[in-house]
Amino acid sequence: MAQHINKKARFHSLTANRLLDGEPVYLTAADDWSEALTDAAIADGKDQGAALMDIAAKSVEGRVIVNPYLFDIDVEDGKPSPISVREQIRAAGPTVRLDLGKQAS
Amino acid sequence: MYRYDEFDHTIVKERVTEFTGQVKRRLAGELTEDEFKPLRLMNGLYLQLHAYMLRVAIPYGTLSGTQMRMLGHIARKYDKGYGHFTTRQNIQYNWPKLKDVPDILADLASVEMHAIQTSGNCIRNVTSDQYAGVAAGEIDDPRIWSEILRQWSTFHPEYTFLPRKFKIAVTGHANDRAAIKVHDVGIIIVEGDDGQPAFDIYAGGGQGRTPMIASLVGKKIPARDLLHFVDAIMRVYNMHGRRDNMYKARIKILVHALGAEEFARQVHEEFARGGAGDDLKLPDGEIERIRAYFAPPAYDTLDDSDAAYEKALAEDKAFAQWARTNLADHKVPGYAIVNISLKPIGGIAGDASDVQMETIADIAEKYSFDEVRVTHEQNLVLPDVKKSDLYAVWKALDAIDCATPNIGLISDMIVCPGLDYCDLANARSISIGQMISESFADLDREHDIGELKIKISGCINACGHHHVGHIGILGVDKKGVENYQVSLGGAADEHAAVGDIVGPAFTEDKIVWAIETIVETYVSHRKDGEKFIDTYRRIGIDPFKETLYAAA
Numbered sequence: 001m002a003q004h005i006n007k008k009a010r011f012h013s014l015t016a017n018r019l020l021d022g023e024p025v026y027l028t029a030a031d032d033w034s035e036a037l038t039d040a041a042i043a044d045g046k047d048q049g050a051a052l053m054d055i056a057a058k059s060v061e062g063r064v065i066v067n068p069y070l071f072d073i074d075v076e077d078g079k080p081s082p083i084s085v086r087e088q089i090r091a092a093g094p095t096v097r098l099d100l101g102k103q104a105s
Numbered sequence: 106m107y108r109y110d111e112f113d114h115t116i117v118k119e120r121v122t123e124f125t126g127q128v129k130r131r132l133a134g135e136l137t138e139d140e141f142k143p144l145r146l147m148n149g150l151y152l153q154l155h156a157y158m159l160r161v162a163i164p165y166g167t168l169s170g171t172q173m174r175m176l177g178h179i180a181r182k183y184d185k186g187y188g189h190f191t192t193r194q195n196i197q198y199n200w201p202k203l204k205d206v207p208d209i210l211a212d213l214a215s216v217e218m219h220a221i222q223t224s225g226n227c228i229r230n231v232t233s234d235q236y237a238g239v240a241a242g243e244i245d246d247p248r249i250w251s252e253i254l255r256q257w258s259t260f261h262p263e264y265t266f267l268p269r270k271f272k273i274a275v276t277g278h279a280n281d282r283a284a285i286k287v288h289d290v291g292i293i294i295v296e297g298d299d300g301q302p303a304f305d306i307y308a309g310g311g312q313g314r315t316p317m318i319a320s321l322v323g324k325k326i327p328a329r330d331l332l333h334f335v336d337a338i339m340r341v342y343n344m345h346g347r348r349d350n351m352y353k354a355r356i357k358i359l360v361h362a363l364g365a366e367e368f369a370r371q372v373h374e375e376f377a378r379g380g381a382g383d384d385l386k387l388p389d390g391e392i393e394r395i396r397a398y399f400a401p402p403a404y405d406t407l408d409d410s411d412a413a414y415e416k417a418l419a420e421d422k423a424f425a426q427w428a429r430t431n432l433a434d435h436k437v438p439g440y441a442i443v444n445i446s447l448k449p450i451g452g453i454a455g456d457a458s459d460v461q462m463e464t465i466a467d468i469a470e471k472y473s474f475d476e477v478r479v480t481h482e483q484n485l486v487l488p489d490v491k492k493s494d495l496y497a498v499w500k501a502l503d504a505i506d507c508a509t510p511n512i513g514l515i516s517d518m519i520v521c522p523g524l525d526y527c528d529l530a531n532a533r534s535i536s537i538g539q540m541i542s543e544s545f546a547d548l549d550r551e552h553d554i555g556e557l558k559i560k561i562s563g564c565i566n567a568c569g570h571h572h573v574g575h576i577g578i579l580g581v582d583k584k585g586v587e588n589y590q591v592s593l594g595g596a597a598d599e600h601a602a603v604g605d606i607v608g609p610a611f612t613e614d615k616i617v618w619a620i621e622t623i624v625e626t627y628v629s630h631r632k633d634g635e636k637f638i639d640t641y642r643r644i645g646i647d648p649f650k651e652t653l654y655a656a657a
């Protein structure tokens with residue numbers, strides 16, 4: 001699996017693709033999956049990140065999602081915001097087609 | 106055009122049934138993702154940033170109007186209204202749902218298409234010259250030999266799990282439009298000693314992390330030995346290719362490690378040993394059977410000049426501009442080859458909407474013997490248009506924004522999907538291409554600059570062919586920030602070369618300036634009639650370095 005976290009980063013959220021349609025989804029604090037990054041649970045530190053991965057593993061077994069991984073975030077007003085351009089694009093949609101992806105809905 | 110026989114129909118239908126079952130089992134929990142992933146990849150289905158991505162094969166880039174219409178239908182029904190034509194002469198859909206993919210494959214099968222071997226460590230879709238069969242000066246039609254290779258390689262049991270993916274390209278013309286020397290195996294048709302078609306066969310080319318130009322390993326191989334000789338190459342590679350390190354697994358690394366002469370010696374030894382050779386010798390009847398599928402259409406006997414065409418050229422400047430760049434000489438008098446640009450200024454290279462695909466299918470049906478070609482430079486071609494129909498074809502293309510008069514010019518770039526779509530990318534490509542395209546939007550300036558091939562990749566895998574761009578741009582991640590490394594002097598034609606890296610990478614806000622500076626440096630040094638690549642080969646990299654980095 002590709003590495004999407006920096007050892008120095010403190011905050012992480014967890015994302016995956018929904019099995020049925022490939023849609024990027026985010027693990028929420030209620031252990032559910034949301035299409036919106038703003039709903040994502042925020043892990044403060046390595047242990048909380050590992051706990052999110054444990055929860056995601058059950059959803060992999062349950063055939064809800066595939067390819068779960070943690071990624072670095074900043075936290076602003078209690079909401080996660082991705083640090084990498086990759087995750088910003090994934091959370092919104094292609095920067096060259098604003099009519100596609102989550103930004104279109 | 107090749108039409109499926111009963112075996113082709115059966116194979117493709119059985120594969121659809123098989124994959125439909127595999128998807129059902131995956132969704133029912135009878136297959137894990139680890140078990141399912143290799144199965145979906147064998148059917149061209151990837152998981153990318155935003156969704157699944159389905160890569161559909163277009164063997165040697167040839168499509169009928171019916172097939173093109175189906176590609177448009179799939180774009181509208183199962184995707185988001187568009188598809189992306191790639192450098193492998195494939196089309197990729199960026200947003201299909203897993204549950205819909207069996208239906209998509211069934212629709213493709215209904216028009217003799219599939220997604221088999223567009224992924225995986227097997228022999229991939231065989232690519233060729235988009236002007237095959239119609240270019241003046243062609244030695245033989247490469248589609249015949251591409252089709253023979255396709256039939257041989259599809260589901261080949263010995264080459265289903267090669268050390269890495271394997272790509273073959275074929276050209277029948279001295280002007281290489283298929284980039285054969287940057288393929289694992291590149292084949293050029295030559296005239297044999299008996300006057301019949303024979304093959305010069307290159308091996309060990311490729312781009313990616315370690316770009317290399319292929320070496321000649323077989324000279325004037327007779328037609329009936331084509332499969333036997335390629336099979337000998339595959340056997341040597343399959344035997345010695347490294348499976349312990351995916352970055353060293355391509356045949357180019359083996360050829361480099363052994364040395365081209367030693368590699369060729371082993372191939373000839375394997376060839377002489379026979380192997381499956383007797384079974385692989387092509388009987389004359391089989392060659393002629395395949396050749397018959399590619400027989401020329403029923404051309405009219407025409408004068409080469411057409412009064413209505415000449416009149417339109419004289420009276421309509423926009424048409425004349427398009428004709429200047431987007432037409433190529435046809436071997437039959439009174440006909441022309443029409444290049445359809447999928448590179449509108451500021452647009453996304455290679456993208457075509459459902460409506461565009463369906464309209465192009467209609468145009469092909471009406472004006473070009475129902476045939477369309479896909480080019481490895483992400484454009485389309487109507488191979489057989491009467492000169493008397495060119496004005497009508499241009500108007501029809503212009504109405505769907507497919508008549509940008511820029512083929513071969515600076516805005517006719519190869520651009521990979523990059524970080525906007527691709528899971529492997531480190532940086533965006535499309536937006537860089539759009540910015541450069543808009544910067545050079547003045548058509549008079551584009552013509553003044555002349556032939557210049559810019560190729561952009563969003564990562565080291567080089568799907569955008571940056572290594573062989575006259576100007577190559579490679580997106581790199583520098584501590585989380587997108588940067589762009591520039592190379593100069595690459596070429597993908599018969600004078601294939603890997604470009605030279607000019608120096609430190611440029612930030613996103615400097616890359617257009619860098620390209621402008623390179624172009625202005627060329628313009629200031631060029632002699633009369635000299636193309637960018639000619640000037641570069643004459644003056645070398647230093648003048649470009651000086652102008653790019655003098656202020657640093």
